[in-house]
Amino acid sequence: MRQDNPKHKGLRNQLVKTVKSKGIKDKNVLDAISKIPRHLFMDSGFIDFAYQDKAFPIAADQTISQPYTVAFQTELLQIEPKDKVLEIGTGSGYQTAVLVDLKAEVYSIERQKELFEKTKKFLPKVGYVAKKLKYGDGYKGWPEFAPFDKIIVTAGAPFVPKPLLSQLKIGGRLVIPVGDDVQVMTLFIRNSEKEFEKHEFGDFRFVPMLKESAK
Template sequence: MVTKQEMIERQLKGRGISDPGVLKAMEEVDRSLFVPEDQQDKAYEDRPLPIGKNQTISQPYIVAYMAEQLQLQKEEKVLEVGTGCGYNAAVISRLVKHVYSVEIIEWLAELAKQNLAKTDYVNITTKHRDGYAGWQEFSPYDAIILTAAPSSIPKPLKDQLKIGGRILAPVGRMNQQLVMLYKTGEEEFEEKTLLPVRFVPMTGRADKGGSYGR
């Protein structure tokens, strides 16, 4: 059985994760609280784990890598699109002022609430809704992170980002790339491709060609 400390040392530090805040967050968040009982002995293995109905919890390395790339700050407000079981939101919450997280699958949104209730993370607000539309009520955001892959980054998410903010998202259907989008003006963005990834496709409006009525 892999221990949390082995995960930190081998899977994270050993693969180049060096941000002290990210490493501390990964150590503070108990991944075993977010996996089913029959997966407890595998909680700190560096791979996705099944959490039911063909859904998974992300591997620790990719959670840490994405958090490190975003260079999150304590005073920032973050939108997460794709709450899943709540693990990624829990990690990010240790690095920022507040996390707002949306999940399109109703039972997953409820599972995340139950999992997060087991913790002391009071700076996370979740909601069951289609992430394509973001969460206008609490915008603009300093950073937006997607845990499911659209074919292109939805315009509503770009609109809800502060100038100077960044969006980190897996983009593509068959051949996905992890992309960082920096907002440099009201309608101006700079894009940086980081690495090939494999995430579940974004569903809802994103799966219907991205049509969106404002």
């Protein structure tokens, strides 16, 4: 297992300043980014770049999201301790670790088998334990554990999957990037059984959310 050292901690402090300068204000989110060793979540070839505010490739043609994007989505969720959070797209586990650091109970689904197996073993080794991880189709959500206080989608969705809206608690928040080539970061707040409030927060780029049913 690679180590975390004072140099990495210094680089993380720089990263926090960068993310802050782009408008992130939530102290808990900034603290999580200052603590979590992002370089451990990346392939060794990219370690020297781990604390740049950029996305990088990981296994299975996926990416580890830009720290600013992770912070932006997390800030929109307004995580409270013990929130039950559904994450669609476990990926490298970096966003999962941020949610766990904020004391959320994380239920995370990954569509890529290779990534799922890798991240499931890796997260406990670095001390970030999700409540449950699953290999499956994120478009369906996770009905057996619904409703969720918060839902986060970490891939570009061509449309908003209805099961995700239906699995959100009243008062809950869903953060999802919607669109094909470029996505608009979208927040849905469930105000009642049938009523959702929608807010849009500008353009982002994510890898596409995969649709095929899980084998």
